[in-house]
Amino acid sequence: MLSNQFFQLRPVLLLLFLCFLSLISFSKSSELNSLLQFKSAVQNPDTNHVFSSWTQANSLCNFTGIACNSNGLVREINLPQQNLHGILPFDSICSLQSLEKLSLGSNFLYGTITEDLKNCTSLQHLDLGLNKFSGKVPDLSPLSKLEYLNLNNSGFSGPFPWRSLENLTSLTFLSLGDNFFEPSTFPVEVFKLEKLYWLYLSNCSLTGPIPEGLGNLTQLINLELSCNQLTGEIPADIGKLKNLWQLELYKNSLTGKLPVGFGNLTSLENLDMSRNNLQGSISEVRFLTNIVSLQLFENQFTGEVPEEIGGFKNLSNFSLYRNKFTGPLPQKLGSLADFFYIDVAENFLTGPIPPDMCKNGIMIALIVMQNKFTGGIPESYANCLSLIRLRVNNNSLSGVVPAGIWSLPNLSIFDLSMNQFEGPVASNVGNAKSLAQLFLNNNHFSGELPLAISKASSLVSLKLSSNQFSGQIPETIGRLKTLGNIYLDENMFSGYIPDSLGSCVSLSEINLSGNKLSGNIPASLGHLPNLNSLNLSNNELSGEIPTSLSSLRLTLLDLSNNQLIGHIPDSLSILAFSTSFNGNPGLCSQNLKHFQPCSSGSTSTRSHLGTLVSCLIAGAVILLLVLVCCLCVKLRHKNLDSPLKSNSWDMKPYHILTFTEKEIIDGIKNENQIGKGGSGNVYRVELTDGKELAVKHIWISDSGDRKNWQSSSAILTKRNIRSAEFEAEVATLSSVRHINVVKLYCSITSEDSNLLVYEYLPNGSLWDRLHNCSRKMEMGWEVRYEIALGAARGLEYLHHGCDRPVIHRDVKSSNILLDGDWKPKIADFGLAKIVQATGGDWTHVIAGTLGYMAPEYAYTYKVNEKxxxxxxxxxLLELVMGKRPIEPEFGENKDIVDWVRSKISNKESVLDLVDSTISEALKEDAIKVMRIAVHCTSKLPSLRPSMRMVVQMLEEAEPCKLTNIIVNKECQNSSNESLKNTGKIGALEFESKIY
Incomplete structure (x- = not known):
């Protein structure tokens, strides 16, 4: 009976089976089409690209990056780090009904995430981190099966759908950091995700306090909340997270003490709470015996460093700088571990330096400066061959430096300044082949400077000021080709200044004052191409001042209180150096009134006769010019409606043109005028095809501007200047091709007018957007940063990218124009100068604009790229502060640079200097650019960076980017793929201080 029933059902079962196979076949065909749509939307520019296997000839389960389930349907798309470009087709992706894993992190995908994502209801793993998306993150509630969600550093903005997290209770991994979300309070929805072991919410605009409830996440091994605006105290229930391996809270505004029970986090290996306002003792840390990296710098912690830390067997990175710690460091610190570095600078620590931190021979930095340490440098550090930085300056250390330290092969910075060390510089210092900075100033060192110091071939800075060194300066010092500055002042050096010093071609500063040096000033010093500061005062130097010094670009010169005689070179007899020669009774000068005139009768007579002849010639020329100008006034054209007179024009194109000379000339009308400068007007000319151009009309004749010029010679002078401006602008821009330099299409000239035809930039100048009330708009920091970086790249090209460097000489916000996309372009090259092979840095016209002019303009005609x-x-200061270069609030005779420096020197809150319209979340990023601005506006040109370096610094100052090369983690992007790869190496050095 059953057998008969089976035979009767068999056709039905067979039909159902065939339908199932047909359905599977249809599904595979549909999924194949979905994957091919994915392939067509997302490209890989590599030759042997990942999609080479994605063809209809292959089974989709054999596609690279694709994994299938037992039914042959797509379970995974796994293509991270494949250099993929394009917009993801989520409609196609989410039609893959069995898709459980979508891993596309670390690519170059862009566009928005569409609402189609909600159809990916089977997803358990979603990784879109480290891409270039934009727009908002859609509602994630439908993805209830998600266990892994990584959207880190992918360009998202707007409000994040925090409430949707309530439905994602299966999440174990959540990484949303480094995006531009709208500010929000800490999302309490996270506390319901009790399966989380990884939570990364750094740099995603969280504000306010961390509420109680954090203790619910007992599975966490990693918690990162850095680079937000979190306030208040660390919640007490954090002590419940006993599995925590890494805790990062740095760069917030947290206050209060470490909560009682914090010591329960005994699994912690990486702890970073730096850059907050935490206070009180760190006694709870003594229980964290597994700590590897401990970063507590830049807080308000007080009390002593717990003795127990000295017994930590794994501690390798230790930073406590800029706190208020007192008492000694544990003397066993580092003795039980592979200790890597210590930085406890700027505290009030006392006692000796722990002796065994380099016991295992891998320590690279010993930084204990600005404390109250006593005793000497332990002898054990003479064997620390790995040491790169040794900075113990500003303490009360004493004794003789162990001989072996002087020759450490990897030591780059050796700073013992402002202590009480004594004894000589060891003769083995020449073996320190990596030594770049040697600072021994303000100690009690004595003896002669060893000849072997000239073998320290990497030396860049040598500061031995205010010691008791004696003997001669080694003649072999000229071998130090990388030496940038040498300070030997306030010692007892004697003998001659070695002539070989002139072979140190990188020197920018020399200070040998306050010694017993004798003999002549070497003429070779005048051939140092970068020398900026020369101080030889208070010695026993004799002879004449070498005329070679006249060729130097000096901003500081002091030869006072010596025994010099003879003529002060005319080029040095200027107001800026008026006191530079005092105390040399044998000197004479024709220009400096407080010196006796040089006696040369015949020369004087010829000089007076020459002066008389010159005056007669000048008078005749002036008379002739007056007659010519009177004639010009009578012949002047009366009709001023059109600025142009001539009908004979000469047009020179510098790009392929789509317009005619007539179109331009017809557009030069009063109603089209959009600006006026000292040398002419600017007009907006609309062509017949709708394209807009900017035309600069540089006057040659004196028409329209005569009332400002009183004499014929003045008219001629201005006419010559205008002609020079026109020639400078054409010479500069005709060959320049750069996205951040305004494009010059052509020049059109006649006998009385010069026209320059530029691209038209609709958003006007940066000055207008920052300062002009009628056009002012609030620019977010991201826009300002991009303007700063683009303008810097334009100047970098002019200085370093042209065949011969171009000095603009009038860089200011009104000469930075903005296109329709707010991209900046350097403009107005009327004062620009192309540097010639020789002598190209001289100018006899004071060029520039008040408030922007470098201080060297005040006393020298020598200018360069600096x-x-x-x-x-x-x-940059304008962009950061939103203020003009000269404001009444700065005070009389002060500009924005003086004002900023006075504020910083008084240690007023630097944050208060930032424009109030910049969001609080980005003010720290603006301060990074302020640091660069302060560097750029150093009084000494030699201390200013090159524009190439400025561009590099600005690129590193990109909002919330990792900026410190070796150690300090700043808004770091976590890879989230390796649990052991996110701990920081540590803080080998402070950030560059503004003050």
């Missing part, structure tokens, strides 16, 4: 750098630094 003058542009100064002016650009002022522009």
């Amino acid at each position: 003058s542009d750098v100064y002016s650009f630094g002022v522009v």
Whole structure:
């Protein structure tokens, strides 16, 4: 009976089976089409790209990056780090009904995430981190099966759908950091995700306190909340997270003490709570015996460093700088571990330096400066061959430096300044082949400087000031080709200044004052191409001042209180150096009134006769010019409606043109005028095809501007200047091709007018957008940063990218124009100068704009690219502060640079200097650029960076980017793929201080 029933059902079962196979076949065909749509939307530019296997000839389960389930349907798309570009087709992706894993992290995908994502209801693993998306994150509630969610550093913005997390109770991994979300309070929805072992919410605009409830997440091994605006105290229930391996809370505004029970986090290996306002003792830390990296710098912690820390067997990175710690360091510190570095600078620590921190021979930095340490440098550090930085300055250390330290092969910075050390510099210092900075100033060192110091071939800075060194300066010192500055002042050096010093071609500063040096000033010093500061005062130097010094670009010169005789070179007899020669009764000068005139009768007579002849010639020329100008006034054209007179024009194109000379000339009308400068007007000309151009009309004749010029010679002078401006602008821009330099299409000239035809930039100048009430708009920091970086790249090209460097000489916010996308372009090259092979840095016209001009303009005609750098630094200050270069609040005779420096020197809150319209979340990023601005506006040109370096610094100052090369983690992007790869190496050095 059953057998008969089976035979009767068999056709039905067979039909159902065939339907199932047909359905599977249809599903596979559909999924194949979905994957091919994915392939067509997302490209890989590599030759042997990942999609080479994605063809209809292959089974989709054999596609690279694809995994299938037992039914042959797509279970995984796994293509991280494949250099993929394009917009994801979520409609196709989410039609893969069995898709459980979508891993596309670390690519270059862009566009938005569409609402189609909600159809991926089977997803358990979603990784879109480290891409270039934009827009908001859609509601994630439908993805209830998600266990792994990584959207880290993918460009998302707007409000994040925090409430949707309530439905994702299966999540174990959540990484949303480094995105531009709208500020929100801490999402309490996270506390319901009790299966989480990884939570990364750094740098995603969280504000306010961390509420109680954090203790619910007992499975956490990693908790990162850094780079937000979190306030208040660390919640007490954090002590429940006993599995925590890494805790990062740095760069917030947290206050209060470490909560009682914090010591329960005994699994912690990486702890970073730096850059907050935490206070009180760190006694709870004594229980964290597994700590590897301990970063507590830049807080308000007090009390002593717990003795128990000295017994930590794994501690390798230890930073406590800029706190208020007192008492000694544990003397066993580092003796039981592979200790890597210590930085406890700027505290009030006392006692000796622990002796065994380099016991295992891998320590790279010993930084204990600005404390109250006593005793000497332990002898054990003479064997620390791995040491790169040794900074113990500003303490009360004494004794003789162990001989072996002087020759450490990897030591780069050796700073013993402002202590009470004594004894000589060891003769083995020449073996320190990596030594770049040697600072011994303000100690009691004595003896002669060993000849072997000239073998320390990497030396860049040598500061031995205020010691008791004696003997001669080694003649072999000229071998130090990388030496940038040498300070031997306030010692007892004697003998001659070695002539070989002139072979140190990188020198920018020399200070040998306050010694017993004798003999002549070597003429070779005048051939140092970068020398900026020369101080030889208070010695026993004799002979004449070498005329070679006249060729130097000096901003500081002091030869006072010596025994010099003879003529002070005319080029040095200027107001800036008026006191530089005092105390040399044998000197004479024709220009400096407080010196006796040089006696040369015949020369004097010829000089007076020459002066008389010159005056007669000048008078005749002036008379002739007056007659010519009177004739010109009678012949002047009466109709002023059109600025142009001539009908004969010469047009020179510098790009392929789509317009005619007539179109331009017809557009030069009063109603089209959009600006006016000292040399002419600017007009907006609309072509017949709708394209807009900017035309600069540089006057040659004196028409329209005569009332400002009183004499014929003045008219001629201005006419010559205008002609020079026109020639400078054409010479500069005709060959320049750069996205951040305004494009010059052509020049059109006649006998009385010069026209320059530029691209038209609709958003006007940066000055207008920052300061002009009628056009002012609030620019977010991201826009300001991009303007700063783009303008810097334009100047970098002018200085370093042209065949011969171009000095702009009038960098200011009104000469930075903005296109329709707010991209900046350097403009107005009327004062620009192309540097010639020789002598190209001389100018006899004071060029620039008050408030932007570098200080060297006040006393010398020698200018170079560093003058542009100064002016650009002022522009950066405008962008950060939103203030003009000269404001009444700065005070009389003060500009924005003076004002900023006075505020910083008084240690007022630097944050208060930032424009109030910049969001609080980005003010720290603005301060990074302020640091660069202060660097650019150094008084000494030699201390200013090059524009190439400025661009590099600005790139590193990108909002919330990892900026410290070796150690300090700043808004770090976590890879989240390796649990052991996110601990920081540590803080080998402070950030560059503003003050």
